[in-house]
Amino acid sequence: MICTAIPSRYVEHRQSGSRNRGRHRDMTSNEHTPLLAEVARGDQDAMRTLIKRYSGLVWSLVRRKIRSQTDAEDLVQEIFADVWKSAHRYDASVGSEDTFVAMITRRRIIDQIRRIGRAPDQVTLDAPGADRACSGDDDTIDQMDTTPQAKRVMRVLRSLRPERRQTIELAVIHGLSHSQIAESTGMPLGTVKAHLRRGLDEVRTLLTPQLPADSKEVSR
Amino acid sequence: MSDHQHYELSERLIALCADYATGLHEQNDMNELDRLDPDMSAREAFEAVAAELDIAFAETDPVEMPNGLEERLLASVPAPGVPDQPELRLVNDQSPPVRTSQQLQSPRGAWFPWLVAAASVAVTGIVLLRPTPSPTPDQPPVALTALEQRDALIEAHANDEDLLRYAWTPTEDPAVVGEVTGELIWDEERDEGYMTITGLEVNDPSQFQYQLWIFDATRPLGELPQHGDAFGGLLTQRPIDGGVFDITDTGEVVIPIDAKLLVQQGVAFAVTVEPPGGVVVSDRSRVPLLAIPSG
Numbered sequence: 001m002i003c004t005a006i007p008s009r010y011v012e013h014r015q016s017g018s019r020n021r022g023r024h025r026d027m028t029s030n031e032h033t034p035l036l037a038e039v040a041r042g043d044q045d046a047m048r049t050l051i052k053r054y055s056g057l058v059w060s061l062v063r064r065k066i067r068s069q070t071d072a073e074d075l076v077q078e079i080f081a082d083v084w085k086s087a088h089r090y091d092a093s094v095g096s097e098d099t100f101v102a103m104i105t106r107r108r109i110i111d112q113i114r115r116i117g118r119a120p121d122q123v124t125l126d127a128p129g130a131d132r133a134c135s136g137d138d139d140t141i142d143q144m145d146t147t148p149q150a151k152r153v154m155r156v157l158r159s160l161r162p163e164r165r166q167t168i169e170l171a172v173i174h175g176l177s178h179s180q181i182a183e184s185t186g187m188p189l190g191t192v193k194a195h196l197r198r199g200l201d202e203v204r205t206l207l208t209p210q211l212p213a214d215s216k217e218v219s220r
Numbered sequence: 221m222s223d224h225q226h227y228e229l230s231e232r233l234i235a236l237c238a239d240y241a242t243g244l245h246e247q248n249d250m251n252e253l254d255r256l257d258p259d260m261s262a263r264e265a266f267e268a269v270a271a272e273l274d275i276a277f278a279e280t281d282p283v284e285m286p287n288g289l290e291e292r293l294l295a296s297v298p299a300p301g302v303p304d305q306p307e308l309r310l311v312n313d314q315s316p317p318v319r320t321s322q323q324l325q326s327p328r329g330a331w332f333p334w335l336v337a338a339a340s341v342a343v344t345g346i347v348l349l350r351p352t353p354s355p356t357p358d359q360p361p362v363a364l365t366a367l368e369q370r371d372a373l374i375e376a377h378a379n380d381e382d383l384l385r386y387a388w389t390p391t392e393d394p395a396v397v398g399e400v401t402g403e404l405i406w407d408e409e410r411d412e413g414y415m416t417i418t419g420l421e422v423n424d425p426s427q428f429q430y431q432l433w434i435f436d437a438t439r440p441l442g443e444l445p446q447h448g449d450a451f452g453g454l455l456t457q458r459p460i461d462g463g464v465f466d467i468t469d470t471g472e473v474v475i476p477i478d479a480k481l482l483v484q485q486g487v488a489f490a491v492t493v494e495p496p497g498g499v500v501v502s503d504r505s506r507v508p509l510l511a512i513p514s515g
Contacts, residue, residue, distance in 0.1 A: 044297050051293045059285045069502060070458070073289055075283035078480050080293055102271035103264075110243030116500045145281040153276035171242045172270050173277045178244055199230075199236040204269045 036097050040088035051080055054101045061105045065113065065175035079108050115173055156206040163187065164199030171196050225501040233262055239265035296482045332368060366474040370414035373407055383407055386489065386511035388417065393508035395421045395430075395493050402472060404511040406486050413477040413486075420467045420491075430508075431498045432462030434479055462489065464498035488512045 035053070038046030058076050066072040082104050090100050144151065157165055166185060170176045178196070182189045229237070236253045239245040240263045245253070257263050377383035383405055390400040400419035407413060415432065423429060436459070463478030495508035 049298045051290065051297070055290050055293055056282055056285060057278050058274065059289065060281075060283040061274050062277075063283040069286065073286065074481065075480075076289065077293060081480070081482055084297075087301060098275060099268055099271050102275050103267050103292075106241075106243075106267065106271055106274060112500065113243060113498060124448060144280060146276070149272075150276040150279040153272055154280065155275070157276075164442050169277075171244065172273050173328065174242070193235070193239075196242065196244075197235045200238045200241065200266060201234050203273065203394070204265065205270070207272070 009050055034097060036083075036087045036090040036100065039084060040090065047080075047084055050083070050097075050101075054098065055080075057098065058101065058105050062109055064173060065109050071112070071116070076110060079105050084106060109175065115136065153203075153207070156203055159206065160199055160202060161195075163191075164195045164202065167192055167196040168199045168203070172200075223471065227264060230256075232515060233257060237263045237266040241270045278456065281414060283417065294378065296484070309499075313420075363515045366414060366476050370405065371476055372418070373405065373410070373412060373414065377407070382409065386513065389510040389512060391508055391510065393506050395423075395508040396515060397421045398470075400509065404477075404489050406477065406483075406489075408483065408486065411479060411483055413479075415465075415475045415477060415491075415511075417467065417471055417475065417491075417509070418466045418470075422467050425466050425496055427496070428493055429464045429466055429496055429498060431492050431494045431502065432475075432477060433459035433463045433490045433492060433504075434462045434483050434486050435459045435490070436481075436483050437485040458501075459490070461500070462497070465493070 004069075033049075034144070035046045035050045039050055055076070057077055059072075062072045062075050063069075064074060083101055086104060090097065099196055127167045142151065146154075146156075157168065160168070161183075167181055170184065171178075176184065178192050181187070181192045181196070185192070187195070233253075233256045236245065236249055236256065239249070240253060297472065306468060355497040374383065384407075386404045387405075388400050388402055388404070390396045396419060400417070402416035402418055404415045405413050420430070460483055461480040463476075463480070465475045467473055488513040490504070490507050491509040492502045492504055494502060
């Protein structure tokens with residue numbers, strides 16, 4: 001049984017509003033202005049600002065997993081249409097807007113991958129900065145041009161066993177299937193599944209702040 | 221920190237949630253996942269973790285956007301005055317039931333154990349994708365039928381000529397099994413439309429499904445030149461997915477159009493026969509129906 005709890009970022013969000021997303025954000029926009037509530041009310045200007053703020057992030061997520069540039073461009077447009085339609089579901093008191101956008105993005109990517117098939121079996125790990133962050137020390141991560149939360153996530157990922165880190169990168173970041181990961185890494189299929197599942201849960205646990213002394217655990 | 225709630229998940233639920241969050245789940249496992257995670261809170265917690273990992277990598281190694289993409293995205297935002305939330309599409313809305321944050325987070329009652337878990341996960345962003353309470357919660361949601369929605373759209377345009385209405389043009393495709401009647405209506409401002417169809421073969425969704433494609437005059441032509449100059453070269457265009465649907469009755473059926481992209485200038489529509497679930501890019505080898513401007 002594994003204990004899980006809230007990633008602290010949501011607490012941070014409630015306290016300090018939206019986080020700076022570094023290079024993925026339009027630095028000329030109002031970086032701390034929440035947008036989704038305005039988008040949900042049909043504010044076209046807010047939607048345009050949201051597109052400027054998150055289009056780089058959405059594109060990066062999509063392009064890493066969708067082989068065809070044309071399909072990727074269409075999918076990005078679908079994702080923002082989905083954000084537009086789903087904005088009324090966002091509750092600013094419980095989470096950050098970028099996570100909301102990224103969750104919608106991931107869902108649409110997964111839908112598309114399951115419809116048209118996965119990326120080629122051979123994956124080029126085209127994220128040298130991330131590799132460097134995962135294998136480097138704290139100074140390496142500190143020097144990266146990313147938000148504090150991204151640094152924290154990288155530190156958590158770096159702390160995992162290499163096999164777990166690798167399966168997470170291939171599955172979550174590159175969108176490979178269990179069998180593709182097994183083929184790429186030479187690990188048995190069952191081992192891949194175990195590393196990925198336990199690794200993801202470990203990340204969740206490690207992103208969680210320490211339990212308050214009197215907190216209660218509940219099983220289900 | 222005091223509001224943190226902890227709970228334990230079984231190894232099986234962790235496996236199902238991790239597979240779901242990475243898109244590696246088997247359809248056969250979904251019933252079990254729904255049973256173990258009835259409000260989807262656990263699986264969405266894993267989705268949030270996966271999203272956070274994805275964001276961190278994207279920040280570290282962003283992929284440069286192609287020229288013009290952001291401009292095209294910005295241009296696709298509806299003009300002022302266009303209704304933004306397609307609430308009339310309730311019939312096809314697959315969203316989970318509406319729950320309020322208050323329901324999720326109240327740690328009271330005999331259902332305490334699950335509620336505590338649900339509440340903790342709710343704070344992790346689980347309700348990020350959930351419907352929030354309606355501004356008028358006393359009014360029960362009204363699920364209009366597709367026919368009622370269609371009639372409402374026609375009624376809304378009773379005094380203007382802004383509703384596009386196209387009769388069907390059948391082809392010799394074997395899916396055309398009778399006299400084709402009906403029409404396609406499309407409201408460009410609302411990005412909403414409906415098809416009424418008779419004369420198409422009732423399909424077994426496990427064998428094949430129908431898919432609507434919308435040809436938008438603002439999109440480039442010439443990507444599928446094998447379709448030549450038919451209909452002014454329109455069918456060479458890369459169209460917008462208008463949704464997968466089934467013909468369930470030999471009589472007239474009414475089907476809402478589910479455009480996956482904003483349609484800026486829909487000038488023609490085509491129904492194709494596709495494998496179950498539809499396709500991203502149709503080869504248009506079977507096109508039983510077209511809806512194109514007359515003349």
